[in-house]
Each structure stands twice: as C-alpha cells, then as structure tokens.
Amino acid sequence: MKITVLSLFPEIVDAFFDSSIMAKSREKGLIEYRSVNIRDYAHDRHRTCDDAPYGGGAGMVLKPEPVARALEDAGAKAVRTVFATPSGRLFDQACARELAAEPELLFLCGRYEGVDQRVIDLYIDDEISIGDYVISSGEIATLVIVDAVYRLIEGVISADSLEEESFERGLLEYPHYTRPENFEGLRVPEVLLSGHHENIRGWRLSQSLAKTAKYRPDLMERVVLTTEEKRLIEKAGWEGADYGCDKGS
Numbered sequence: 186m187k188i189t190v191l192s193l194f195p196e197i198v199d200a201f202f203d204s205s206i207m208a209k210s211r212e213k214g215l216i217e218y219r220s221v222n223i224r225d226y227a228h229d230r231h232r233t234c235d236d237a238p239y240g241g242g243a244g245m246v247l248k249p250e251p252v253a254r255a256l257e258d259a260g261a262k263a264v265r266t267v268f269a270t271p272s273g274r275l276f277d278q279a280c281a282r283e284l285a286a287e288p289e290l291l292f293l294c295g296r297y298e299g300v301d302q303r304v305i306d307l308y309i310d311d312e313i314s315i316g317d318y319v320i321s322s323g324e325i326a327t328l329v330i331v332d333a334v335y336r337l338i339e340g341v342i343s344a345d346s347l348e349e350e351s352f353e354r355g356l357l358e359y360p361h362y363t364r365p366e367n368f369e370g371l372r373v374p375e376v377l378l379s380g381h382h383e384n385i386r387g388w389r390l391s392q393s394l395a396k397t398a399k400y401r402p403d404l405m406e407r408v409v410l411t412t413e414e415k416r417l418i419e420k421a422g423w424e425g426a427d428y429g430c431d432k433g434s
Contacts, residue, residue, distance in 0.1 A: 186215070186216055186217070186285075186287070186288060186289065186290065186335065186338055187216075187217040187218075187219075187288065187289040187290075188202075188216060188217070188218050188219075188289075188290050188291075188292070188331060188335070189218075189219045189220075189221060189259050189264070189289075189290070189291045189292070190218075190219075190220050190221065190291075190292045190294065190324075190327060190331075191220075191221045191223055191252070191255050191256065191259060191291070191292065191293045191294060192220065192221070192222065192223065192294040192323070192324050192327075193222070193223050193224060193234060193247075193294070193296050194294075194296075194322075194324055195220035195221070195222050197322070197324040197325070198220055198294070198324050198327070198328065199220055201328050201331070201332075202216075202218045202220075206336070206341065206342070207332075207335065210335065210338075210340075210341050213340065215338055215339075215340050215341055216335055216338070216341075219259075221255055221258070221259055223247075223251055223252055223255045224251070225255070226250075226251040226252075226254040226255040226258070227248075227250075227251040228251075233248070234247055234248055234251050234252070235247055235248060235296070235297055236248050238298060242298075243298070244297050244298035245297040245298060246297060246298050246299060246300070246301055247295065247296060247297065247299065247300040247301060247304075248301060249300075249301040249303050249304050252293070252300060252301070252304050253304055253307065253308065256291075256293065256304070256308045259291055260291070261291055261308045262308070264289050264290065264291045265284070265287050265289070265290055265291065265310050265311065266290075266291040266292075266293065266308055266309050266310045266311070267284070267290060267291070267292050267293070267309070267310065267311045267312075267313055267327075267330065268292075268293045268295065268300070268305060268309045268311070268312050268313070269292070269294070269295065269313055269314070269315060269323055269326035269327045269329075269330060270295060270299065270312050270313070270314060270323075270326075271314050271317070271318070271319050272312065272314065273311070273312030273313040273314040274311075274312065274313055274314065275313075275314050275316070275317075276313050276314060276315050276316075276329070276330060276333070278333070280313065281330070281333040281334050281337060282337060284311075284330070284334045285334045285335070285337035285338055290334070292327045292330070292331070293308075293309065293323075294322075294323035294324045294326075294327050295323035295326075296321075296322070296323055313330060315329045315330065354408065355404055355407060355408035355409075356393045356394065356397045356404065356408060357393060357396045357397045357400065357401060357404070358393060358396075359388075359389040359390070359392040359393045359396065360392060360396070362374070362377060366378070374388065376388045390413070390414065390417065391417050391421065394414060394417055394418060394421070395421060398418070
C-alpha cells in the first residue's frame with residue numbers, strides 16, 4: 186500500500202513511519218510512504234497557510250489555495266483521499282478493513298478550526314472521525330486511522346494475531362498474561378497453566394463475553410452470537426462473570 190500524508194507539521198507523521206512495526210513494514214516493501222509539507226505550496230514570502238474565518242469567530246482556517254495545490258500535486262483526484270475530522274463518520278474496525286483494501290491512500294491533516302469547505306467539496310472522498318471529542322492535531326487523528334489500517338495489510342502482522350483481536354467479531358479481546366505466575370499477590374488463572382487447549386479456548390471466550398458485557402453492552406446487542414456463546418451468557422448472566430487474575434499467594 187502507498188500512503189501519502191499532507192500536513193503543516195510532517196515531522197510529527199514522519200516519526201511514526203520511521204518507528205517500530207511501521208518501519209519494518211516499509212523495509213519489507215509492504216508500505217510505501219511520502220509526506221508532503223503543505224507550506225511548500227504557499228507562495229507568499231511568509232508561507233501563509235491560514236486566515237481568519239468569514240463570518241467572524243475564533244481561530245483560523247486553512248486556506249484553500251496551498252492545500253488545493255498540495256492535493257493536486259499528490260494526485261488527490263485519482264486516489265482515495267481521507268480527511269480526519271470530528272464531523273466525519275465514526276471510524277471503526279469495518280472502516281479500517283475497507284480502507285486497507287485500497288492500493289493507495291492520501292490523507293489530509295487538518296489544523297486550527299479546520300480546512301476551507303471548498304477543499305473538502307472538491308477533493309475529499311472520506312471525512313472520518315476517530316471519536317466524539319476534539320483534539321488540536323489532525324496529524325494524531327490521521328495516525329490513529331493509519332495505524333488501524335496498515336496492520337491489516339497482509340504480511341504486516343500474523344493472521345492468527347488479527348483473528349482474535351477486539352472488534353474482529355464484535356467482541357472485546359480476552360485478557361492476557363505472561364511471566365511471572367504471581368505478581369503482587371495476583372496469580373495467573375490456573376486454566377492458562379493447564380496446557381488443556383480446549384479449556385483455554387473456552388475460558389478465553391467466556392472472558393471475552395464477560396468483558397464485552399461489562400464495558401461495551403452496546404456491542405453485545407449487535408453481535409451475532411454462536412450457540413456456544415449464548416450458552417455461556419445464560420450460564421454467567423448478561424453482565425458476565427468476574428474475570429481477571431486469581432487472587433492469593
């Protein structure tokens with residue numbers, strides 16, 4: 186996949202693409218990345234990219250001319266172009282899978298009060314919100330989307346790891362443990378030490394159901410449950426059984 190990011194502060198984005206799993210994915214040729222500094226497309230001596238909003242009000246708005254020139258140069262008319270904004274459709278795992286199927290994505294990072302609406306009307310294919318809150322950095326919002334998307338590309342992360350993650354079936358993921366067996370009086374659940382794979386699978390499923398019922402009952406109302414899952418819910422009750430570490434020495 187090819188990813189291009191347009192930003193007033195490309196150094197924020199560059200650090201992400203040069204680190205951790207993303208850096209390894211680029212080395213393997215799974216991801217191709219390019220950052221574009223929108224200020225390079227502002228032609229006045231001060232490289233001005235923002236101005237006061239028409240109609241008055243607080244804050245500044247990104248000007249259409251430099252942003253449009255940057256988008257044109259990046260090929261926005263031929264590429265799926267995404268703008269992260271609180272007023273967009275809510276981002277979820279289904280949306281991440283949808284974007285991951287694209288061979289190329291172009292992201293525009295907003296700042297201040299936003300971007301001139303005419304730029305959105307002319308160039309943006311998807312307005313996406315990462316949640317019902319407001320942050321100052323369009324770069325951070327964009328990277329949330331990018332991180333959820335690129336890890337779904339074949340070869341970035343093992344398929345086994347992806348299958349059991351939260352939201353893949355509409356349920357939250359079960360809790361995880363590693364050494365030591367006893368930490369601050371909290372012991373790893375005995376079933377995980379048993380070596381009995383079927384019991385471990387059943388325990389993890391029950392914990393996933395319990396955690397989802399406790400923290401995200403809205404998901405429980407939408408997920409299509411299997412016969413086994415319905416039986417576990419009936420046994421534990423809708424709120425689910427307690428989950429987590431075994432207490433004791």
